[in-house]
Amino acid sequence: MRQTWRWFGPKDRVSVDDMMQAGVEGVVSALHHVATGSVWTPEQIAQRQREIATRKDGRASPLAWEVVESLPVSEDIKKQKGDWKDHIANWKTSMQHLAAAGIPVICYNFMPVLDWTRTDLAWERPNGARCMRFDLIDFAAFDIHILARKGAAEDFPPEVVAEAATRFAAMTEARKEQLAGNVVFGLPGAAERFTLDDVRAHLAEYAQISEAQLQSHLIDFLSEVTPLAEKLGMRLCCHPDDPPFPLLGLPRIMSTQAQYQKILSAVDLPANGVTLCTGSLGARPDNNPVEIMKALGARVHFLHLRNVTIEGTALMNSMFEDEHLNGHTDMIAMVGAVVAEEQRRKAAGRSDWSIPMRPDHGQDILDDLGRSAQPGYPAIGRLKGLAELRGVYRTFEHQAKA
Structure with missing residues (x-):
């Protein structure tokens, strides 16, 4: 697993220097200030790359922007209304600019209205x-x-x-x-914030969109952008619904293995892949993220490793973000499944055999409690999770070499 870390840009309370000290290998970021549906320009992308490559005192950092999270998919695209065709064209242009800058992985989601x-x-x-x-x-x-x-x-x-x-x-x-x-x-760090009236307006429009129709809209979107991603050598990976059950009367289309398999089969190109988030998928009692990794591993392009504790057995439950090695997902087995997939890829000669992973979310502990970082993205809590996951991963690596 390539160990990465999400960074929200210069305003992030967790700095480039902090990431270096955490021992991460690459950075996950986005142009959160750019309005959804607009083109990410080469100049904006290059600016973010320079920011990641520079420490507080101006010296160079060894880190680089390796994964985009997220290049937002607009509500117009999801609903196929308004400027949706222009937004898809802009998404493709942004993808070309990212490819030219050497950033090969784009994480996105297709959740209606609220991103989590x-x-x-x-x-x-x-x-x-x-x-x-x-x-x-x-x-x-x-x-x-x-x-x-x-x-x-x-x-x-x-x-x-x-x-x-x-x-x-x-x-x-x-x-x-x-x-x-x-x-x-909404989305951490995003330019937009919804009001209650905004939510009500979107819900009124989604009232006419069924689960099958929203799936069709995602397939239409991927049919447009995936062939270009394939040509550019990029990997697209859809994040699961968070949480993975219906809310606000909205359709949910990326909550289970079966739903993922339908989308992967409908646009059956290697570039069309999965962001396997153990926290999102693991918030549903009938999901087993380890088995999903084993089933869909060849198309997993990005990993979010976090854990949740579910408070009940029904499909819709209360839950909280637990420590990385506690909760619904057997994280030891999960890392083992990742290592097995990486070994298969390496044996097959795949250049993407090392799957980028970030320790997703984390509990605020110690000095995090006064830092006021993005909710879910503390420095020390994520460092603790990364250290635990790194230790598990290296144990499996050692066993594989023995």
Whole structure:
């Protein structure tokens, strides 16, 4: 596994120097300030590359931008409305510019409206660490009583509806505002932020789009961009839904192995691949990320290794971001499956045999608690996770050489 680290640019509270000290090998970044649907220019890309290649004191860093996360797919593309054809053309132009700059991997997602959903961004654990959390009762309270989505109560079990009403009645105005802000927080570092009215407007448009239709729109998008990626020697990898179950009445199309397999088969080119996020897929009790890795490994172009603890057995549950070696995913088995796939690739002569991985998210611990970094992206919490994953990986490497 090539050990990478997500960086949000010069405003990130975790610096290039911090990444170097963490021992990462490459950087995952994006032009978060560029509006979705616009072209990423060569000048903007080169500027980000220079920023990554420069330490605080001006000396050169050994790091380079190796993975894009994310080149956003606009809501127009997902809905096939408005400027969607122009946005696809711009996406392809951006991809050409990235290829010319030597950046071969693009992670993206096709989640409607919200790129990920949490109700708490700093939930305190018994040991004082803080993490992100999806609380089903809080989310139902938001959906039914704050957003006031028509028919929302019908999407939850009766006992959840009742608990949500009780919890909402006890909420202060400050907590209601905080909860709404957490839910619509959106993509980390993104240029856009949604208001509740923005969400309502998008939901009204998606009301006419079924799961099958959204799948068709993704296939149409990939049919346009994947042949070019293949020609450019690039790898595209779709991130799973987060969390991987229906919310807000929206269709979910990248939540299971079967859904991934449908998209991979529909556009059956090596460049069309998977961002295997063990945290997102692992938030669903009937998903086994290790088995998904074994089944889809040949098309896995990027790894997000994180863990969640699920609080129940139903499809829709509360969950929180646990330590990297704790939670629903057997992370030891997961790393073993990655090593096995890399060995197969190396034996087959694939140049992409080393799969880029980043320690996704992390709990705020120690000095993270005062750093105010992007939610989910602390310095020390991720360093701890990376160290644990690196140790597991090197153990498997040692065994393979023995």
